[in-house]
Amino acid sequence: MSEIILSTEDLSKHFIGKSSLLGKIRGKAPLSIPAVDGVTIQIESGSTVGLVGESGCGKSTLGRTLVGLYPATGGSLTLLDRQMGIKRSLQERRLVQMIFQDPFASLNPRMKIRDMLTEILLFHKLVEKERVEERCVELMNLVGLPVNALDSYPRQFSGGQRQRIGIARALALEPKVLIADEAVSALDVSVQASIVNLLLDLKRDLGLTMLFISHNIAIVRQISDRIAVMYLGRIVEEGPTEDVFNNPQHPYTKLLLSSVPKMTPGSKLGEAPTGELPSMQAKYLGCRFMSRCPIAIDACKATDPQLIQVSSAGHLAACINL
Amino acid sequence: MTHPLLSVRDLHVEIDTPRGLLKAIRGISLDLNAGDSLGIVGESGSGKSITLKAILGLLPKNARVTSGEIFLDGVSLNSLNAPKRAELLAEKIGIVFQDAIAALNPVMTVGNQIAEVPRRRLGWSKEKSHQRAIELMELVGIPEAEARFHVYPHQLSGGLRQRVAIAIALSGNPQLIFCDEPTTALDVTIQAQVLRLLMDLRLKEKTGIVFVTHDLAVVNEICEDINVMYAGRFVESGGVQECFQNPSHPYAYSLLKSAPDMEHQVERLFSILGEAPDLTKAVNGCPFAPRCFAVTEICRSSEPELRNQGGPFSACHHSSTFKQSLGAVELTADGGQK
Numbered sequence: 169m170s171e172i173i174l175s176t177e178d179l180s181k182h183f184i185g186k187s188s189l190l191g192k193i194r195g196k197a198p199l200s201i202p203a204v205d206g207v208t209i210q211i212e213s214g215s216t217v218g219l220v221g222e223s224g225c226g227k228s229t230l231g232r233t234l235v236g237l238y239p240a241t242g243g244s245l246t247l248l249d250r251q252m253g254i255k256r257s258l259q260e261r262r263l264v265q266m267i268f269q270d271p272f273a274s275l276n277p278r279m280k281i282r283d284m285l286t287e288i289l290l291f292h293k294l295v296e297k298e299r300v301e302e303r304c305v306e307l308m309n310l311v312g313l314p315v316n317a318l319d320s321y322p323r324q325f326s327g328g329q330r331q332r333i334g335i336a337r338a339l340a341l342e343p344k345v346l347i348a349d350e351a352v353s354a355l356d357v358s359v360q361a362s363i364v365n366l367l368l369d370l371k372r373d374l375g376l377t378m379l380f381i382s383h384n385i386a387i388v389r390q391i392s393d394r395i396a397v398m399y400l401g402r403i404v405e406e407g408p409t410e411d412v413f414n415n416p417q418h419p420y421t422k423l424l425l426s427s428v429p430k431m432t433p434g435s436k437l438g439e440a441p442t443g444e445l446p447s448m449q450a451k452y453l454g455c456r457f458m459s460r461c462p463i464a465i466d467a468c469k470a471t472d473p474q475l476i477q478v479s480s481a482g483h484l485a486a487c488i489n490l
Numbered sequence: 491m492t493h494p495l496l497s498v499r500d501l502h503v504e505i506d507t508p509r510g511l512l513k514a515i516r517g518i519s520l521d522l523n524a525g526d527s528l529g530i531v532g533e534s535g536s537g538k539s540i541t542l543k544a545i546l547g548l549l550p551k552n553a554r555v556t557s558g559e560i561f562l563d564g565v566s567l568n569s570l571n572a573p574k575r576a577e578l579l580a581e582k583i584g585i586v587f588q589d590a591i592a593a594l595n596p597v598m599t600v601g602n603q604i605a606e607v608p609r610r611r612l613g614w615s616k617e618k619s620h621q622r623a624i625e626l627m628e629l630v631g632i633p634e635a636e637a638r639f640h641v642y643p644h645q646l647s648g649g650l651r652q653r654v655a656i657a658i659a660l661s662g663n664p665q666l667i668f669c670d671e672p673t674t675a676l677d678v679t680i681q682a683q684v685l686r687l688l689m690d691l692r693l694k695e696k697t698g699i700v701f702v703t704h705d706l707a708v709v710n711e712i713c714e715d716i717n718v719m720y721a722g723r724f725v726e727s728g729g730v731q732e733c734f735q736n737p738s739h740p741y742a743y744s745l746l747k748s749a750p751d752m753e754h755q756v757e758r759l760f761s762i763l764g765e766a767p768d769l770t771k772a773v774n775g776c777p778f779a780p781r782c783f784a785v786t787e788i789c790r791s792s793e794p795e796l797r798n799q800g801g802p803f804s805a806c807h808h809s810s811t812f813k814q815s816l817g818a819v820e821l822t823a824d825g826g827q828k
Contacts, residue, residue, distance in 0.1 A: 222677040326765060356533040357704060361748035361759035368758065383678065386707070386752035390759060413752070427682035429707035431751040433734040437689070437711045440682030444647050 173213040173377050174234065174264070174345050178206045179243035180401075181226075181233045201448050203229040205401035206243065208475070211345070216371060216378040218392030218409065220385055220424070222445050226401040227381045231347045234379065235266045248344065262292055265343035269350035271330035275322040281333055282318040285340050292341060307336045312366060328359035332366065339370070347379045352387060364391055385428045389413060394482075397421045400448060400456040403475065407483030417478045417485040420457045455487070463489055493564040494521040495582070495665055495698060496545070501558035503537075503544045503722075510770040514540045514553065516722040524665050527692060527699045529709030529730065531745070532719035535766055538702045541719070542668045546579055580611065584659030588671040590651035594643040600654045601627070601639030607661035626657040631687055649680035656687065666698040667691075673708065685712050706749045710734060718742045721767050721777035728802025738804035740812045741778045776807070784812035 185199030203226040211217050219227050232238045234245065236256050245252045247263060268274040276284060285304050289295050295303045308315050311332040322330055331351060338346055348367065352360040364387060370376055382388050388395060389409060396406040397420065405418040416422045426438030441460045454469040455461070461468070467488060475484040503515040515537045522528060530538050543549050545560055547567075560567045562582055567575050587593040595603055605623040608614045614622070620639070627635035630653040643651055652672060659667050669688070673681040689712050691697055701713055709716055709730060716733050718726040718741065726739040737743040747760035764781040767773060776782070779789040788807050796805040806812060 222679055357706070357745060358533065358748045358762035361750070362761035364750070365758050365761060384750075385678065386750040389752050389755055390750045409755070424679060425752070427679045428752045429682075429685070429705065429711040430753050431707050431710055431734070431746070431749060432753055433710065433731040435710060437682055437685055440679045440686070442683075444649055444680060445677075 171213045172210045173248060174379075175208075175210040175246045176234070177208055177244045177246070179209075179230075179233065179240055179245055180205050180207070181229050181238050182241045199449065202401050203448065204233060207398075207401075207403055208243075209396060209403060209406065211377055211379065213344075213377055214371075214375045215393045216380055216391055218388035218395040219379060219381045219398060220383065220388050220395065221398035222424075223383065224445050224448070225398045226448075227398050228349050230398070231266065231349045231379060231381050234345075235264050235347055236261060237266075258292065262341045263343055264345045264347065265338035265341055267331070267334050267338050267346065267348045267351040269353055271327065271334045271354070272322060274334055275330060275337075277322055280319055280321055281336075284333075284337060285318075288337065288340050294340070294342065303340070307340055310339060310370070311336045326359075327355050328363060331355065331363050335363075335366065335370070339374075343376075345377045345379065347381070349381045350383070351380070353382060353384060360387070367391060385425065397424065400445065400452075402456060402486065404457065404487070405485040406475065407480075407485075411480050411483045415479060415483075417483070417490055418457075418487050419461050419463050419489075421485070423460075423462075465489065493561065495524050495526075495563060496520075496522040497561040498545060499559045499561070501541070501544060501560070502556045503540055503549065503553060504556050505540075505550075505553040507552070507770065512770045513773075514722055514769060515544065516769075516773070517558070518719075518722075518724050520717065520724075520727075522666065522698055522700065524698050525692065525696045526715065527701065527713045529701045529703065529713035529716045530719055531703060531706055531709055531716065533704060533745075533766060536719040537722040538704075538719050539670050542585070542670055542700065542702055546583065546585060546668065547575060580662060582664055583666045583668060584662060584664035585668040586652070586655050586659050586670065586672045588674050590648070590655040590675075591643060593655055594651060594658075596643055599640050599642055600646070604654065604657045604661050607658065611662055622661070623657070626660055627654075629660070629691075630654075630657045631683070632657070648676055649683060652676060652680075652684055653687070656684070656691075660691070660695070660697075664697065666700065669699060669701045669703075671703050672701075674703065674705070681708075688712060706734075706746060707751070718745065721773065722769060723777070723805065724796050724803075725778065725805045726802050727796060727804075733802045736801055738799065738801045738809040739778075739806045740782050740784050740808075742802075742804075743813070744781075744783075776805075782812075784808050784815035 181204040183201045183203055187196060187198035207230055221227050233240050239254045282304055286300050289300055289303060304318055305315050308317055313332050352363050371378060380388060380391050392409045395409045395412045396403050399420050405421045416425055423439060423441040427440035443460050446459055454471055455473050458464045458468045471488050473486040473488045475486045478485045478490055498520045500517050500519055501515055502517055505512045505514050532538050544555055562578055601623050604626055605619040608622050609619040624635045624639060632638055632650060632653050673684050688699060692699055703709060713730050716730045717724045720741050726733060726742040737746055744760060744762045748762060750759060762781050767777045775790040776793055779785045794805045794807050796803050799809045
């Protein structure tokens with residue numbers, strides 16, 4: 169269980185803008201946006217890690233960098249004891265798969281589900297030609313869709329069913345790690361619940377490892393074993409889900425959790441962080457959360473806090489005031 | 491002076507669609523007083539937004555109110571001509587939409603958009619309405635209001651834009667604010683800030699709030715009353731605390747159970763099978779019957795009315811007994827959709 173399947177060391181992804189001609193003449197450096205800026209994380213085989221944070225904090229960029237959709241600009245990424253380069257082999261690409269937020273935009277509208285699955289199964293030489301049909305049926309069963317769905321086009325399905333197709337497509341490649349980027353955010357509450365249950369089943373039955381990226385903190389709590397909180401390109405707190413929810417350490421985590429509306433009758437909405445996510449373009453010497461932090465002190469300006477162990481085992485937070 | 495501020499009686503709305511006539515709202519009634527806070531929840535397509543639009547006379551061209559009456563401050567809107575009706579609505583009700591950037595005028599400074607209402611409608615001088623706009627911007631928590639008066643919507647962040655939209659809704663001193671998913675597009679931290687603002691306004695200005703959302707937790711935090719909508723009707727109606735503790739309609743129950751709660755982790759989430767009915771077709775019996783875990787013969791033949799059955803009002807034939815059917819259901823509840 170405790171084998172590390174995917175780990176990163178100081179991983180970063182900076183988006184570099186184009187510099188104008190005038191800028192080039194003046195020797196001005198092009199705009200650089202550090203969407204992911206030094207993330208170190210380890211994902212255990214068979215576990216689900218939830219990644220939460222506000223929009224623009226870099227959680228989707230981190231997910232896409234792990235899949236290989238974006239080349240990393242710094243740090244290292246290790247998958248199954250192999251360091252991933254900029255270019256991944258076919259085999260390496262197969263191992264990490266992604267489920268996207270919008271199941272309609274991510275499915276080819278002019279391809280039947282069967283063709284979609286057949287294409288990837290044959291391209292990756294996962295099954296013999298004669299066994300393709302068998303495998304397609306297997307996949308439909310796995311995600312709870314009827315077999316006749318194979319002969320339909322994406323538009324013939326409801327949102328929840330399309331998301332199931334997206335999951336089937338990702339699973340067709342027999343990945344080791346599944347990255348779900350806001351996979352249930354576009355769905356209605358009742359449908360959302362059935363997709364979350366499906367993911368929980370798949371995790372149990374197939375031993376899938378998953379990174380579940382979402383801004384919906386209540387959903388993340390249901391599905392994750394561990395949770396990582398991201399702020400401006402960095403992970404500020406990481407630990408076992410129950411520990412983080414019951415005993416948040418970083419001031420940002422505390423405010424983030426208290427700002428979530430609760431279902432308990434008579435609950436009163438807690439404090440939220442003041443202001444908004446500051447610009448990613450700014451350079452930070454010290455703590456990035458300082459501008460919104462209620463307990464900031466002068467030292468926060470100069471010291472860049474590192475993730476250190478707090479309270480219980482495996483619970484990390486990056487704040488110098490702990 | 492005992493009439494409610496807003497009273498809707500048996501409202502029906504139909505929409506022309508390429509697939510045929512869609513009965514979007516099939517008879518809803520509600521009463522609201524100044525200072526009330528009502529949450530209307532339901533899934534996409536249940537008719538929540540159309541309800542607000544029908545009351546405000548903002549229905550799209552292919553939709554129309556086919557029957558029902560709306561009384562605003564005791565006056566029947568049906569009895570007024572169009573300009574009079576619009577004037578009365580504008581005086582009493584402000585509205586905040588989900589997408590603030592679409593609701594705001596992109597080529598007008600935000601300050602002028604807020605000042606426009608007191609200036610045009612109340613006939614205030616330029617200086618006075620300018621002053622009022624800045625007051626409102628401060629009231630909704632926009633920092634550096636003086637300077638921000640002259641910026642355009644695209645220069646503001648999502649949270650600030652929504653605050654501007656709220657300031658505009660407040661600018662005519664309405665007694666009621668309609669909020670149509672105002673925080674759905676916002677981050678949870680910014681959502682908390684905006685919700686807090688709405689709660690404060692309700693206390694300070696005694697403004698009534700109608701809050702349309704699909705997020706039950708939001709309703710729990712800021713509303714006192716709740717109406718659960720399904721297939722164009724209210725199926726459950728009552729106090730939020732009461733409905734959350736003791737829902738009296740199987741749909742409301744399922745919805746509550748399927749919503750993840752950040753305070754408790756459960757083994758599995760409850761999920762509702764199937765999909766909402768197609769309202770272009772006639773509804774026979776209870777519209778929730780095909781998805782209901784407590785369905786019986788009578789549910790398929792007659793549609794229950796919303797009525798007092800002890801506890802929250804409920805439109806269910808089995809409102810007091812449906813929970814007994816749950817034992818058998820819990821096992822099969824998560825299955826896939828067909």
